[in-house]
Amino acid sequence: MTSSKTIVLRSSDGATFEVDEAVALHSLMIKHRIETGGADSTTIDVPEVTGNTLSKVIEYCKKHVEAPNSDDLKSFDTDFVKVDQAVLCHLAKASYYMNIKGLLDLSSKTIADMFKGKTVEQIRETFHIKNDFTPEEEEELRKENSWNLFV
Amino acid sequence: MSDSDVSFPAGVLEDILSGLPVKSLLRFRSVSKSLRALIDSTYFVNLHMQRSMKTNRILYFSGDSHGPITLRNPSAVTLETPFELTAFPLVYGSCHGLVCLSNGPDDLSILLWNPSTRKYKPIPEPLGDEDIIAFDQLGYDHASNDYKVVRLSCTDSTMVFRVVVYSLKLDAWQLVEQDFPSSFFPVNCYGQGVFVNGAVHWLVNQIPFPDKGNLIYAFDLATQSFYTVPQPQYPNNFSATNLGKLDGRLCVICTHEVSNVDVWVMCEYGVKESWSNLAALSMNDMITQAPPTVKPLIYTKKGRDVLLEVHKQGLIDYDLQEKRTIERWTGDASRICMFVYQESLVPLFRNEHVV
Numbered sequence: 001m002t003s004s005k006t007i008v009l010r011s012s013d014g015a016t017f018e019v020d021e022a023v024a025l026h027s028l029m030i031k032h033r034i035e036t037g038g039a040d041s042t043t044i045d046v047p048e049v050t051g052n053t054l055s056k057v058i059e060y061c062k063k064h065v066e067a068p069n070s071d072d073l074k075s076f077d078t079d080f081v082k083v084d085q086a087v088l089c090h091l092a093k094a095s096y097y098m099n100i101k102g103l104l105d106l107s108s109k110t111i112a113d114m115f116k117g118k119t120v121e122q123i124r125e126t127f128h129i130k131n132d133f134t135p136e137e138e139e140e141l142r143k144e145n146s147w148n149l150f151v
Numbered sequence: 152m153s154d155s156d157v158s159f160p161a162g163v164l165e166d167i168l169s170g171l172p173v174k175s176l177l178r179f180r181s182v183s184k185s186l187r188a189l190i191d192s193t194y195f196v197n198l199h200m201q202r203s204m205k206t207n208r209i210l211y212f213s214g215d216s217h218g219p220i221t222l223r224n225p226s227a228v229t230l231e232t233p234f235e236l237t238a239f240p241l242v243y244g245s246c247h248g249l250v251c252l253s254n255g256p257d258d259l260s261i262l263l264w265n266p267s268t269r270k271y272k273p274i275p276e277p278l279g280d281e282d283i284i285a286f287d288q289l290g291y292d293h294a295s296n297d298y299k300v301v302r303l304s305c306t307d308s309t310m311v312f313r314v315v316v317y318s319l320k321l322d323a324w325q326l327v328e329q330d331f332p333s334s335f336f337p338v339n340c341y342g343q344g345v346f347v348n349g350a351v352h353w354l355v356n357q358i359p360f361p362d363k364g365n366l367i368y369a370f371d372l373a374t375q376s377f378y379t380v381p382q383p384q385y386p387n388n389f390s391a392t393n394l395g396k397l398d399g400r401l402c403v404i405c406t407h408e409v410s411n412v413d414v415w416v417m418c419e420y421g422v423k424e425s426w427s428n429l430a431a432l433s434m435n436d437m438i439t440q441a442p443p444t445v446k447p448l449i450y451t452k453k454g455r456d457v458l459l460e461v462h463k464q465g466l467i468d469y470d471l472q473e474k475r476t477i478e479r480w481t482g483d484a485s486r487i488c489m490f491v492y493q494e495s496l497v498p499l500f501r502n503e504h505v506v
Contacts, residue, residue, distance in 0.1 A: 089159070096163045108166045115171060120181045127159070129183045141181045147233075147269060 007034070008043040009058070015051030016043075017058055026061040028099035048097040053090040056083075060103050081110040085126060088114075165189070169199045173267035173494045196496045200247055203494045207398070207449045209458070210250075210266060211489040212240055233269045234262065239486050243300070244289030244346055248495025251289035251300055259285055261300065263319065263499055266492060272499040274300065277315050277324035282306055286337050288344035288351045294373035295320065298497075301344065301351045301370055303337060310336060310358075314370065319499070327375050334358035338365060338392065345394045347401045348420045349373060352380065354394050354403070365391055367403070383415045383426035396491075397447040397457065402429070404444055410434045412443050414459070430457060430469050432476060448491055460489045 005021040007030070024044070025031045033044055046054060063076055070076075081088060088107055095103035115123065124131055133141065159167075168176065168190070176199070180187040189195055211229055238255030245251075251274075253261040259282060264271040285304040292299050300317040302324075312335070314327045335355040337344075344351040350369040357366060367380040380401070382391060388407045395402035401417045403426075412432045419425035434443040445467065446460040456477065459467045465487060468478040 092163050092167070093160060096160055096166075104163070104166065108163065109170060112167045112170045115167065115179075116175050120178060123179060123182050129186065131182070132184050133181070138181065145177060145181070 006042075009054060010043060010045045011049055011051040011054040012047045013051050015054065017054060019058055019062070020065075023058065023061045023065045026065050026100060027057075028101075029097065032099075046098065049094040050090070053087070053094045056080075056087070056091060057094050057098065057100065057103065061100065064102060077106055081106060085114065089127075165195065165198060169195070169202050171199075173199075173203075173496055176496065177268065190496070196498070200493075200495045200497060204247070206493060207491050208493065209448055209489055210492050211487055212236075230266050232264070232271075234264070234271050240488060241343075242488055242490045243287040243343055245490050245492040246289050246291050246298065246346060248493050248497050249289065249298055249499070250490070250492055251287065253287075261287060263289070263298070263300075265495065265497060265499060267494040268496060268498075270499045272319075274317055275322070275324075277302070277317070283308075286343055286353065288346055290346035290349070290351050290372050292372035293349060297321075299372055301372070303344070303353065303370075310334070316372075316375070329377060331377070335366070335368070344370075345396045345401065347396055347399065350378075352394055352401060354391055367394065367401075380417075380421065381423035381426075383417075383428075384423070385413075385415070389413065393444045393446070395445075395447045397429070398450055402447050404446075406443060410443055412445055414445065414447055416447075429471065430459070431474060432459075432467065432469065434461075446489070448489060460487070 006018050007021050007024040009017045009019060009024065009030070011017075021034075025034070030044055030046075037044075049057065060080060063073070067073065081091075083091075088111055092104060092107040092111060095101075095107060118126065123129065131138075168179075171179075176190050180190050208228065236254055238258065240252045240254060243251040243253065243261060248265055248267055250264045250266060251261055252264060253259065260273065260276060262271055262273045282302070282304040283306060285302050287300055287302050289298065289300050291297075295318075298319040302315045302317070303312050304315065305312050312331065314329050315324050316327055317324045335357050338354045338356050344353045346352075350371040352367055352369045355366055355368050357364060365382075367382060368377055369380050370377050383403060385391075385405060386407070389405045390407065391403050391405045393404040395404055395414070397416055401420065403415045403417075405413050405415070407413065410433060412434055413428060414430040414432075415426050416429045417426050429447070432445065434445075444462050446462065448458045448460055448466075450457055451468070455471060457469050457471055459469060461467055461479075466480045466489075467476055469475070470477050
């Protein structure tokens with residue numbers, strides 16, 4: 001008798017998600033945990049990821065495991081990353097921690113495309129990066145880059 | 152952690168940044184000190200380069216002056232050079248985003264240029280005897296992680312060649328003692344070499360020619376020694392006239408029946424049986440010099456077509472499956488020089504950005 005085993009994933013904020021083992025194994029981090037954790041590992045903690053993000057990650061894994069050859073996979077991926085910036089960043093981080101290459105590549109590329117069009121100030125705002133250059137240093141950088149007109 | 156915390160683990164940030172064009176990365180050096188340190192790091196420059204090597208771009212110079220674009224083909228672009236060109240430039244290789252060029256055939260002084268970062272560095276002349284003929288080519292020495300210009304040159308009318316190598320790291324030339332197996336003279340277009348598989352290759356005629364036929368000589372940058380590469384088994388009436396490079400593979404260009412040009416590509420480096428006929432072109436209606444020659448540039452349409460430069464004249468789009476020319480473009484200018492390059496952050500100076 002073959003039963004599809006299920007795994008429970010628990011996010012940082014205590015939310016639990018029951019998924020088919022095959023879907024969970026799409027994350028190489030979880031695969032490793034299961035393989036090294038012994039027979040009792042039916043609940044796996046994912047403290048680096050919140051419930052909101054984890055549920056999206058699971059949605060991605062489900063689609064890619066259950067229908068990897070479907071014609072609409074490409075459009076699924078395109079629509080999947082049509083989310084706001086913060087969600088996208090969380091997806092990228094989650095896919096990095098959970099070792100899901102496909103999702104990491106997809107979200108990284110989408111973020112990269114967003115980066116391309118942003119000014120230096122917008123990058124700082126979006127990613128909460130502090131400007132630690134002195135005004136003199138900033139002036140030098142501006143001069144160096146004067147040919148690169150898009151400020 | 153909460154949903155509003157958007158700081159990235161380093162691995163993710165690198166993944167994102169390494170896919171960005173150089174222009175964006177140079178701007179983002181101004182975001183913060185740590186981002187600047189990351190982008191300037193050797194580690195990141197290499198990471199970015201590995202990725203951008205997969206995208207080939209065509210750069211070209213056209214006209215008698217450094218005039219405007221006259222060639223209408225979306226794959227090719229022209230960039231303003233940050234240095235002054237006093238003559239029509241000759242390009243001596245393009246490697247990891249660096250380009251080696253000189254101001255015309257009479258000017259033996261050369262410089263290195265990174266078209267993406269716009270940095271350039273004139274290369275000092277080698278000391279000692281004046282070269283009367285010199286054939287230069289840029290390459291990368293993986294053993295010492297150094298960019299080198301290999302110069303095959305002779306200083307007098309005896310036509311005995313010597314090898315001098317310029318190292319970017321040392322910013323100096325070095326004579327490399329060589330015992331050539333026989334007298335020779337480089338054949339390919341302006342005698343320029345082709346850098347493939349860690350070595351600079353020249354097509355040479357052995358003297359006396361044609362008794363002794365021609366050879367492909369390769370100079371390995373890491374071992375600093377010469378070896379020969381087997382040529383394709385072509386029909387008797389084919390005559391090899393030039394070497395080329397396509398997607399990292401060595402090519403031989405040969406002519407037959409006066410105006411036919413064939414391009415062969417060595418699919419597996421060093422394996423004679425892996426030479427394969429890539430394109431067979433009839434050059435009847437294109438005005439070229441004799442012998443007619445082409446230079447393979449890049450694959451397009453996901454490998455279905457190949458773009459070739461017709462020496463100094465224009466471009467040909469050739470369908471590899473149907474084995475025929477699809478389209479030709481000629482520039483309005485009397486001269487065109489095209490080459491393939493990739494974007495990179497590779498610096499030309501130590502501490503390139505330190506003010």
